[in-house]
Amino acid sequence: MSDLPESWSEVPIGTVSRVVGGGTPPSKNPANFTTPGEGIPWLTPADLSGYRGQTIERGKRDLTAAGLAACGATLLPKGTVLFSSRAPIGYVAIAANDISTNQGFKSFVLPEGFDSRYCYYQLKYLRPQAEMVATGTTFKELSGAVAATLPFKIAPLNEQTRIADQLDTLLARIQACIDRLDAIPALLKRFRQAVLEAALSGQATDDWREAESSSLEGWKPATISDIAVVGTGSTPLRSNGNFFSKSGTPWVTSAATSRAYVDTADEFVTPAAISAHRLKIYAPGTLLVAMYGEGKTRGQVSELRIHAAINQACAAISVDRRKASTEFVKLALLAQYEQMRALAEGGNQPNLNLSKVKGIPVLLPPEREQAEIVRRVKALFALADRIEARHAAAVAHVQRLTSLTLAKAFRGELVQQDVNDEPASVLLQRIAKTPAPAVKTQRGRPRPQQPREFTALPAMQPDGVAFPAGAWAASGQLDEHATTAQLIAVLKAWGEPMPQDQVRLAAVLCLQPRLFTAALPAQDAASWRRLVGAEAEPLPASMAVLQPAVNTHWRRALAGLRSRGDLVVSGAGPQDTWALGPGADRVDTAGWPDGRAGWVAAYLRARGVAALLPLLSPAAVDFVHARAA
Numbered sequence: 001m002s003d004l005p006e007s008w009s010e011v012p013i014g015t016v017s018r019v020v021g022g023g024t025p026p027s028k029n030p031a032n033f034t035t036p037g038e039g040i041p042w043l044t045p046a047d048l049s050g051y052r053g054q055t056i057e058r059g060k061r062d063l064t065a066a067g068l069a070a071c072g073a074t075l076l077p078k079g080t081v082l083f084s085s086r087a088p089i090g091y092v093a094i095a096a097n098d099i100s101t102n103q104g105f106k107s108f109v110l111p112e113g114f115d116s117r118y119c120y121y122q123l124k125y126l127r128p129q130a131e132m133v134a135t136g137t138t139f140k141e142l143s144g145a146v147a148a149t150l151p152f153k154i155a156p157l158n159e160q161t162r163i164a165d166q167l168d169t170l171l172a173r174i175q176a177c178i179d180r181l182d183a184i185p186a187l188l189k190r191f192r193q194a195v196l197e198a199a200l201s202g203q204a205t206d207d208w209r210e211a212e213s214s215s216l217e218g219w220k221p222a223t224i225s226d227i228a229v230v231g232t233g234s235t236p237l238r239s240n241g242n243f244f245s246k247s248g249t250p251w252v253t254s255a256a257t258s259r260a261y262v263d264t265a266d267e268f269v270t271p272a273a274i275s276a277h278r279l280k281i282y283a284p285g286t287l288l289v290a291m292y293g294e295g296k297t298r299g300q301v302s303e304l305r306i307h308a309a310i311n312q313a314c315a316a317i318s319v320d321r322r323k324a325s326t327e328f329v330k331l332a333l334l335a336q337y338e339q340m341r342a343l344a345e346g347g348n349q350p351n352l353n354l355s356k357v358k359g360i361p362v363l364l365p366p367e368r369e370q371a372e373i374v375r376r377v378k379a380l381f382a383l384a385d386r387i388e389a390r391h392a393a394a395v396a397h398v399q400r401l402t403s404l405t406l407a408k409a410f411r412g413e414l415v416q417q418d419v420n421d422e423p424a425s426v427l428l429q430r431i432a433k434t435p436a437p438a439v440k441t442q443r444g445r446p447r448p449q450q451p452r453e454f455t456a457l458p459a460m461q462p463d464g465v466a467f468p469a470g471a472w473a474a475s476g477q478l479d480e481h482a483t484t485a486q487l488i489a490v491l492k493a494w495g496e497p498m499p500q501d502q503v504r505l506a507a508v509l510c511l512q513p514r515l516f517t518a519a520l521p522a523q524d525a526a527s528w529r530r531l532v533g534a535e536a537e538p539l540p541a542s543m544a545v546l547q548p549a550v551n552t553h554w555r556r557a558l559a560g561l562r563s564r565g566d567l568v569v570s571g572a573g574p575q576d577t578w579a580l581g582p583g584a585d586r587v588d589t590a591g592w593p594d595g596r597a598g599w600v601a602a603y604l605r606a607r608g609v610a611a612l613l614p615l616l617s618p619a620a621v622d623f624v625h626a627r628a629a
Contacts, residue, residue, distance in 0.1 A: 005412040008155050009424040011569040012562035014148025015581065016431055017108040017119075019563060020080075021144055022101035023071030025063065032067030039064050040075065041099040045084040048091035052175075054120060054168075055096040056082070063100060073100040074107075081108045081119045085142040089134055090127035094120050106147040111434060113157050113427045117164035121171075125406035126150050148563030153410050154428070156421035163409050174401045181398060184391045188384050195380045196335035199373045200363065208372050218366045225358035227323040231280055232291075232354060233310035236273035243273035249281060250306055254290035254313035257300035262288065262308065269309055279309040280316075285326050287317040289333060289340070292351035299340040299352070301333045315357040324362070328370040331377055332362045425570045432568045432581050472595035473533035478511060482593075483557040486510050488566070488580065489589040489597035497570060497577035502609055505624045507554075509612075510596040512620075514538055519615035524603075532596065 004010060013019070022043075025032035033039075039062030047059035068075065075098050076082075082099075084091035085106040094116045101107060110119060123130075130150060134140035155163060198204040202216050209215060224230060233251075236243035244251075250265030269279065286304045290297045292313050303326075310316055317333075319326040333340075340360065344350035365373065408414050476482065490506045491498060498506075509516040513536040517525050529536040561567035566584040570577045589597075604612075613621055 003411065004153060005155075005417050007159070007417060007421060007423040008153060008412055009428055009570045010151055010153050010576070011428065012149045012567075013108060013152035014563040015565050015568050016114070016152065016154065016428070017110045018565070019144045019148045020074050020076060020107045020109055021085075022103050022105050022107070023073040024102045025067040025070035025073075029067075029070070032064060032070055034062045034064050034067075036060065036062050038062055040068050041097065042067075042073070043082065043093075043099060043101045043105065045087055045091055045102075045104040048082075048084060048093055051091070051093065054094055054117065056093040056099075057096045058099065068100060071102075073102070075100050076107050076109060079110065079116045081110065081116055081123060083108065083123050083130075083147070085130075085134075085147060086136075087139055089131050089140060089142055090124075092120055092123045092127075106142060106144055111431050113431065114154075115157065115160040115164050117168070118155070118160035119152075121164060121167050121406060122152065122410055123150075125403070125410055126152075145559050145563045149559050153412075154424040155412065156418075156424055157427065158421045159415065159417060162415040166414055167405070167409055170405055171402060174398065174405070177398055177401075178395075181391060181395050184387070188388055188391075192381060192384055193335070195377055195384075196331060199377050200332055200335050202365070204376055205365075205369055205372055208369065212368075214366070214369065218369070220364050222324075222362050222364050223358065224317060224329075224360045224362065227329065227362065227364070228287075228317045228319045230354055230358050231282075231316045231318070232312055232314060233279055233316070234277045235311045236269055236277050236279075240273075240276075243270055243276070244268065245270050249274060249279075250308040251279075251311070252288070252304075252308050252314070253311045254288075254293040254297050254300070257288050257290040257293075257297065257302040257314070259302055261305050262302050263305040265306070265308060274309065281307050281309055282316045282318065283307060285319075287319065287326065287330055287333065289315040289317065289352070289357055291315050291353065291357065292344070292349060294349075298344055298350070299337045301330060301337070303330060315352070315354055317357070324364055325367070325370045325374060327374045328364075329362060331374065333360065336360060428568055428570050432579065434582070469530050470533040472531045472592040472599075474535060474592055478553065480553045480556045480560070483507075483511065483553045484560060485587055485589045485593045486597065487557060487561065488584050488587050489593035490601065491567075491578060491580045491584075492589065493594070493597040493601035497568075497579040500569075500576050500578055500626065501624050502604060503578045504626065505609055505612065506597065506600045506604060508620055508623055509600050510593070513596065515616060515620055516600065519612050520603075528599070531599070532592075 027033075036058050041058035042061060042063045043056065043059040048056070063071075063073070076095055078095055078097050080095040080099070082091075082093045082095060082101060083106050084104055086104050095107075108119060108123070110116060130142050130147070131140065133146050133149075134142045135146070195204070202209070202219065236251075238244075245268050248268040248270050251267045251269045252262055252265050256262045256265075273279065274281070282304055284305050284307065288302045288304060288310065290300045290313060292298050293300075317329070319329050340352065340356075343356045343360075344352050364370070405414070474482065487503070487507050490503060490510060494502075494506075509519075513528065513532045517528055517536045517538055520528055558567070561581075561584075562569075564581070564583060566581040566587070568579045568581050570579070609624075613624065616624075
């Protein structure tokens, strides 16, 4: 049973919109492209990277008329909802004018009765599902046929507008909140840096010195080499299996300096490695400075809390506690992160060296003031840490707000329903009788989809005496095309919207006629076998019972019907109804598909589904109730 409001319906999006791809003309021919504003707007997914708007007029390049013709791209009308289908999947925008795209889009051209913003927001909501059903190895891509099967919830038009208006307001507020939260990490970084600068210049302890009758004259210039012993390490030969083990002496690299403290290690070296490479084991309290490394690693500072050896990318600073506080020196190094990076030399990957590390300047206050500076900086950093934790929690909450708001909107819970609104089912019926919206293309001609009223085929007589033996024998393999014809024939024979379980039951009885034979009374079964032929003959007892036609042919047939708009689904879940779309008459069902469908439809009208289900195999029942393909 559907959880949607009664006035809503759920259908594959391809049943209510035309799904259109794009193209790219040969880039070697400059005549295919022109500057923006001088040609035909053309969009690639890259044009939507970081784009914050809802509508878009054009990308970074326009096509010439020759370029549009060369790639066969479609000129999409204003209001088309553009959805990137690869690299990445899920960028969404609304065309502000006629526009074309490259092949990285699946665009949805909507008929009258839809608010483009409503579709825009629903596709944002469907992005995770689109990513899940996309296929590919090198990169994922959403094909047009699969895009057409995305489940689309349809609200009455007036309610669509109310929902879109509300989402415009709410999501703008959420984005404003996200923008403000995004500014906080930079503010905290500036705050910590300002704290260090004030502390190491003496400004942070002006009041302390006044109370202690001290002055800045007690601060003395020094270098790291004046107050500490500086060393490094090396990397044992990886090819020697005796040098590394799962336990032993911890061995850390410059990557570990991304943490404030190093209290664990990913790798361990053996006594053989320590001896062969003369590795020094550094004690807890040793400061580590990354001398080189990728990205922001160079210049990072950390502190050992374990005995460990290091690699050659680290400088180990063992502070003489009689001359300076290790914690104070660590603050002095942290404050000079950018200056240390600027000292590095080299080509593509500049490096520090031990000589430069030893020469790093430190202005040393008296011992008691060092301790006071460390205390005050720790207190302020702890405050920043608490703010950072609260910020992280707020970000996690706000990041869920957009998806939660969209989910609420498409459950029908964001705005109130109005009993005076035209139900979505009426809209779907009107769409089924209206030609699909036209789009302009530079090559080929789209097949016309003229509306057609389908009436029920005459009910076949149970004995079928008017037909020769084998009249409804299949003319070939039951592939995707035969399955499509049979499904359309069933809906034609019924002549009106048909409950899904009845459609599936009728289809499986037609496609696997021996299942129907086993469920029919003897006289009817004999007539059915005569008309259908060998396919309706029961299997010998020694053979396994044939499974219903719930294979890839059925899935592909259904996907094709939905993507072309030949199948209109109203409602949601197993109790929805299926009906034929305006273009279904293109499929030829004459002969055995119509014959079998007419017989089965007549029997179902007379006996009902409930009379047949208990006589079918569990696999067939699962198929009827949509628990199988």
